[in-house]
Amino acid sequence: MKTLFACLALTLGSFTAQAAVPIQHWTSPQGTRVFFVEDHNLPMLDVQVDFAAGSARASAPAIASMTHGLLDAGIGKGKAALDENAIADRFADVGAQLGGGVDADRASLGLRVLSSPAERDEALGLLRQILAQPQFPQAVLERERARAIAELRESQTQPGAILGKRFAQNAYGSHPYGRVTEEADLKRLSRQALVDFHHRTYTARAAQVTLVGDLTREQAERIANDLVADLPLGSAPSSLPDASLPKGGITHIANPASQAHIAIGLPTIKRNDPDAMALAVGNYTLGGGGFNSRLMKEVRDARGLAYSIYSYFAPAASQGLFQIGLETKAEQADEALAVVNATLSKFLQEGPTEVELQAAKANLINSFALHLDNNRKILAQVADIGFYKRPLDSLDTYPARVQAVTLEQIRAAFARYVKPESLVTVVVGGKK
Numbered sequence: 001m002k003t004l005f006a007c008l009a010l011t012l013g014s015f016t017a018q019a020a021v022p023i024q025h026w027t028s029p030q031g032t033r034v035f036f037v038e039d040h041n042l043p044m045l046d047v048q049v050d051f052a053a054g055s056a057r058a059s060a061p062a063i064a065s066m067t068h069g070l071l072d073a074g075i076g077k078g079k080a081a082l083d084e085n086a087i088a089d090r091f092a093d094v095g096a097q098l099g100g101g102v103d104a105d106r107a108s109l110g111l112r113v114l115s116s117p118a119e120r121d122e123a124l125g126l127l128r129q130i131l132a133q134p135q136f137p138q139a140v141l142e143r144e145r146a147r148a149i150a151e152l153r154e155s156q157t158q159p160g161a162i163l164g165k166r167f168a169q170n171a172y173g174s175h176p177y178g179r180v181t182e183e184a185d186l187k188r189l190s191r192q193a194l195v196d197f198h199h200r201t202y203t204a205r206a207a208q209v210t211l212v213g214d215l216t217r218e219q220a221e222r223i224a225n226d227l228v229a230d231l232p233l234g235s236a237p238s239s240l241p242d243a244s245l246p247k248g249g250i251t252h253i254a255n256p257a258s259q260a261h262i263a264i265g266l267p268t269i270k271r272n273d274p275d276a277m278a279l280a281v282g283n284y285t286l287g288g289g290g291f292n293s294r295l296m297k298e299v300r301d302a303r304g305l306a307y308s309i310y311s312y313f314a315p316a317a318s319q320g321l322f323q324i325g326l327e328t329k330a331e332q333a334d335e336a337l338a339v340v341n342a343t344l345s346k347f348l349q350e351g352p353t354e355v356e357l358q359a360a361k362a363n364l365i366n367s368f369a370l371h372l373d374n375n376r377k378i379l380a381q382v383a384d385i386g387f388y389k390r391p392l393d394s395l396d397t398y399p400a401r402v403q404a405v406t407l408e409q410i411r412a413a414f415a416r417y418v419k420p421e422s423l424v425t426v427v428v429g430g431k432k
Contacts, residue, residue, distance in 0.1 A: 031205035052237035053201035056176035096123035115214035132230035203234020260333035260430030265323035271388035275413035282410035284360035285352040287311025333430030
């Protein structure tokens with residue numbers, strides 16, 4: 001045991017020295033929050049622009065996802081207009097890559113481009129137009145609506161998709177995180193709804209710009225100001241409502257699949273919850289550590305009831321999910337569920353052992369460098385720090401914060417948040 005502690009201390013010291021990420025932060029004249037990591041090792045620039053424009057901010061999730069998806073479907077008007085193909089060609093001409101995504105909390109656009117002024121400025125100019133001047137062409141909307149309806153109908157035959165939809169509804173009820181896209185939502189979706197949502201949520205004061213790469217501070221300030229210059233000022237986004245604990249229970253959904261798909265969980269913590277680290281470290285032992293986790297050992301190794309099983313906490317702007325997930329043979333669903341519940345109950349009573357705790361810490365600390373081994377990963381980490389208003393030194397202090405977690409903190413945190421009486425269980429397939 002002394003050797004393990006000594007190794008951890010050595011690892012902690014060396015990681016902290018190597019992994020410092022000097023994050024600069026300021027607020028632009030337009031009220032946009034800006035985060036910048038200067039790195040001249042490669043002639044590249046990575047940029048991410050985030051808005052509090054996720055599905056929880058819309059009256060229907062389809063509005064948020066379609067608004068984001070059609071941002072680069074057409075920009076400008078008249079002779080200056082560019083359609084989606086012209087936009088893609090312009091990015092390709094300068095070797096730039098445009099990406100992004102949307103979830104319940106936020107909508108993001110990301111750009112990767114060479115830092116040489118000609119290529120960089122051309123790509124950033126296009127991104128500025130995409131942010132502020134999307135045209136949401138009706139023809140593209142109709143095409144994407146038809147595609148989304150076809151995908152939704154297909155998903156209604158897939159056990160995993162059925163499980164995800166019902167589990168969100170049961171766990172969150174009327175909370176915005178519990179909204180799911182229905183075909184009726186897609187059919188009634190209008191271009192004006194996208195325009196209105198964009199105007200309300202894609203604003204300068206609700207925006208965050210994160211830059212990582214080959215820039216000076218002066219260049220970063222200019223770029224951040226330019227990117228949001230054409231956006232309406234708007235206002236800072238309001239907080240999402242808190243999620244209530246659900247009424248626990250089991251929902252069985254008939255399905256002819258040979259495998260039963262199972263999800264167990266409940267809403268738990270927000271992104272900045274002080275118990276987040278204790279829960280993360282404890283969950284490594286419960287179901288987050290792959291073959292080292294108790295759920296894997298009990299369900300797969302000891303009984304062969306599933307090929308894989310996992311658990312995780314997903315903190316968000318409001319209370320994110322704690323979830324256990326697995327697939328098992330339909331005729332074994334009841335047995336597998338009983339083993340999962342027994343394993344979870346024992347963990348809630350006892351927590352991890354000292355040996356399990358040290359193994360979890362060693363893995364989490366030693367693997368964290370993989371989350372920072374290129375600029376894109378650093379960009380994602382820094383954007384997350386900014387969006388959820390985490391401390392700027394969160395990356396630098398991560399190993400020390402993991403190492404400081406105690407067995408008592410893990411037991412207390414799980415007792416506070418994982419309430420057996422509120423656990424929602426959904427089983428798609430298997431015997432009722």
